[in-house]
Amino acid sequence: MHWLDPDYLPVTSGVVERFIINPDGEVDGFLLTDQILVHTPPHLSDQLKSAIRPGDSVRVRGVKPRGAEVIAAVSVETTTGSIVIDHGPEAIEAESGDEPANTTRVPMDASGTVRLTLFAPKGQARGALLQDGTILRLGHKEAHRLVDRLQPGAQISVRGEGLATEHGRVIEIREIGQTDGTFKPIKKPKDELAEDAASDVPQAMA
Numbered sequence: 001m002h003w004l005d006p007d008y009l010p011v012t013s014g015v016v017e018r019f020i021i022n023p024d025g026e027v028d029g030f031l032l033t034d035q036i037l038v039h040t041p042p043h044l045s046d047q048l049k050s051a052i053r054p055g056d057s058v059r060v061r062g063v064k065p066r067g068a069e070v071i072a073a074v075s076v077e078t079t080t081g082s083i084v085i086d087h088g089p090e091a092i093e094a095e096s097g098d099e100p101a102n103t104t105r106v107p108m109d110a111s112g113t114v115r116l117t118l119f120a121p122k123g124q125a126r127g128a129l130l131q132d133g134t135i136l137r138l139g140h141k142e143a144h145r146l147v148d149r150l151q152p153g154a155q156i157s158v159r160g161e162g163l164a165t166e167h168g169r170v171i172e173i174r175e176i177g178q179t180d181g182t183f184k185p186i187k188k189p190k191d192e193l194a195e196d197a198a199s200d201v202p203q204a205m206a
Contacts, residue, residue: 002041002088006061006075012036016056019049020118020129023137023172025103025163029070031116031129037070038062039121043089051082065123072121108162108171110134114154117147125150127173135170136160142186146176159183 014032022028026045030038030052038060040048052058062073075085110130118127120140127137128150136158138146149156157177162170175183 002074002086004063004074006085009061009063009074012038012060012062012071014058014060016052016054016058018054018133019167021135021163021165021167021170023105023162023170025165025170027167029073029118032058035116037116037119038073038076039070039119040073040076040084041086041089041121044084044086047084048076051084052076052078065119065121068119068123068125069117070119070121070123103163105161105163105172107159108169109157109159110136110169110171111157111177112155114150114152114156116152117150128156130156133168135168136173137170138173138186142173146186149176157183 014034014036017031017033019027020029020031022042024042026042027040027048028042028045029040032038057079059077060071060073061075062071064071073086075083077083112130112132112134114128115131116129117125118129118135118137120126124140125143125147126140127135127143129135136156143150148154158171158173158175160171160174162172173186175185177183
C-alpha cells in the first residue's frame with residue numbers, strides 16, 4: 001500500500017488495545033479497543049513498537065477491503081505528532097541494513113474460543129485471535145478451507161510451532177482438533193490434492 005498517498009485516505013481514530021504479531025514475532029497490525037483490526041506491513045514493526053503502546057490514541061489512514069473487517073494502514077499518527085508511514089520495505093532495508101532477527105519456534109498448542117478473525121491486507125483470512133490473547137496463524141489456502149473454524153465464537157484446538165513474545169503467544173498451526181478429539185494436519189497430503197484437482201476437471205461428454 002506504500003504507493004498510496006495517506007493524505008487522501010479516510011481516517012479511523014481509536015485507542016490501541018494490543019499488537020498483532022506474525023509467526024516471526026514481528027508486529028503486523030494492532031487491535032483498537034472498539035474491535036477494529038488494523039493491518040500494518042511487517043517491515044514497519046520496529047517503528048510501530050517505538051511509536052505506540054497499548055493505551056495510546058492513534059489516527060489511522062488506510063483502506064478497507066470488501067468483505068473483511070480490517071483496515072490496511074498506510075500511515076499511523078499518534079497524539080504526540082509522531083507519524084509512521086509505509087514507504088515500502090525497500091526504504092526500511094536501505095535505512096537499517098540489518099539482517100532479520102533469528103526466531104526459533106518451539107512446539108505449542110492452544111485451545112479456546114475465537115475472539116476475532118485475522119485478515120491479510122487484501123481481505124484474506126489468515127488466522128484468529130483467541131479470547132486468552134493467543135494468536136493463531138496459517139496460510140491463506142488453509143485459512144480459506146478452514147474459515148468456519150476461525151469465526152468469532154468458534155471453539156478451536158490446535159497444535160503447531162510458535163513463539164512467546166512480550167506481546168503474547170503466536171502459533172503457526174500445523175494440526176487442528178477434530179470433534180472426536182483427534183488432530184488432523186491442516187495441509188492435505190499430495191494424493192488428496194491430486195484428487196481435488198482431478199475432480200475440478202470437466203468430464204468429457206459421452
